Amino acid sequence: MKSLGLTLAAALFATTAxxxxxxxxxxxxxxxxxxxxxxxxxxxxRAALARIEGLGDLSHASLVYSPDERFAYVFGRDGGLTKVDIVTREIANRVVQAGNAIGGAISDDGTLVAVSNYEPGGVRIFDADTLEMVADIPTDSKTIGLVDAPGRRFVFTMWDTGETWIADLSSGDLDITKISDMGDRPYDALITANGRTYITGLFGEDGLTALDLWDENPQPIRVLPNYGRGQKEMPVYKMPHLEGWAHTGNEFVLPAVGHHEVLWINSDTLEESGRTQTYGQPVFAMARPDGRHVWVNFAHPLNDTIQVIDTVSKKIIHEFKPGPAVLHMEFTPRGNEVWISVRDAGKVMIYDTHSFEKLREIDADSPSGIFFTARAHRTGL
Known part of the structure; x- marks a missing residue:
């Protein structure tokens, strides 16, 4: 694969020259x-073009794209922030900005990249062009749930203190709004595609907490206050990824912490509208772009399976086993295909989302996250 990547890269340079x-x-x-x-x-x-190496510890990595889809900003677990040029197929810049990072976001205008850190905690914001740091926001806490919001804003939450902060850089200067009482040990968060609703999941208590970011003074809104691990704590084998929550029609579909089910929540009232029993503890519940189906994968030891749920009936309509350690799914922009990383098989598998036929396999070395450039044009991704 490496020699193939070098040959293809050489061909690209020849044409761009x-x-x-x-x-x-x-x-x-x-x-x-x-x-x-x-x-x-x-x-x-449905093919691999090149391998780009030297990005550090990617054991829990994610990335975002520049608005022109040329650059990817990869957030590594070792605190590395790597800018990858997918046209020249090489690293354009790299900084190690912390000891332990947990994801990041890019501003709506594409000029700022923010990184969320466990060690030393806090959020650091960088110039997207140069990767020079433009703001350092200490929080005295592990930070989670970092997302971009409209208007050159970033929203993030503290695991230790249960606060959510909004960092506003629209004026060029940093202005921070702090919102307390978000709940006990928030573990991840998402923002809706319109940038209005921010929801964080809670590990230390039942329920979730939402914020209406269109409100001039956002206040915590409790969601499903009687649902969660409860007084009888359930074992959690892998925390769900809330960025993988589905929003389809007027409902959220989210993985339940410690339970073998997904929850349905009315996105207008934030009240429960249904539950679907699943094969295992869900990790990602991702909607096909048209919203008709939700695809779900599961935590170890049941992570060889995917179930497909119809959003009209809320019933499982298909189940299959791509292979050992299904970690991530990514739909093509119009949803005709889904790409699935199967880590322990060393494959990315491609399926037709209507017939469920496998179309192709691509060799990959312990694949996890899959990120198409269409994400460049979506809030929160």
Whole structure:
């Protein structure tokens, strides 16, 4: 694969040297968590194009794209922030900005990249062009749930203190709004595509907490206060990823912490509207772009299976086993295909989302997150 990547990269340089344009809208990156590399893939060709190495510890990595889809900003567990040029297929810049990072976000105008840290805690914000730090926000807490919000704002939450902060850089200066009483040990969060609702999951108590970011003075809104691990704590084998919550029609579909089910919540009233029993503890519950189906994968030891739920009936309509350690799913922008990383098989598997037929496999080294460039144009991704 490496020699193939070098050959293809050489061919690309030859064409761009003559001024031919390079399209990025069909491309994506796959995290290869064991080797500190990312695999550049092409959706239409269903193929790997190149491997880019030297990105550090990617055992819990994510990334965001620049608005023009050329650059990916990869957030590594070792605190590394790596800017990858997917046109030249090389690292454009890299800084190690903390001891232990847990994800990041890019501002709506694409000029700022923020990183959320466990060690030393807090959020650091960088110039997207140079990776020079422009703001350091200490929090005295592990920070989680960092997302971008409209208007050059970032929203993030503290595991230790149960606060959510809004960092506003719209004026050029940093202005911070602090919201307390978000709950006991928030563990992750999401923001809706319109940038209005921010929801954080709670590990230390039942329920979730929402904020209406259109409110001039956002206040915590309790969601499902009687649901969660409860007085009888359930074992949790892997925390759900809330960025993988589905929003389909007027409902959220979210993985239940410690339970073998997904929950349905009315997105207008934030009240429960249903439950679907599942094969295992859900990790991701992701909606096909048209919203008709939700695909769910599960925590160890039941992580070889995927279930597909119809959002009209709320019933499981398909179940299959791609292989050992299904870690992530990514739909093509119009939802005709889904790409699935199967870590212990060393494969990315591609399926037709209507017939469920497997279309192709791509070799990858311990693949985890899959990120297509269409994410560049979506809030919160």
């Amino acid at each position: 003559f001024g031919e344009p390079t399209a990025t809208g069909d491309l994506g990156l796959v995290i290869e968590r064991a080797k500190g590399s990312v695999l550049l893939v092409d959706q239409s060709e």
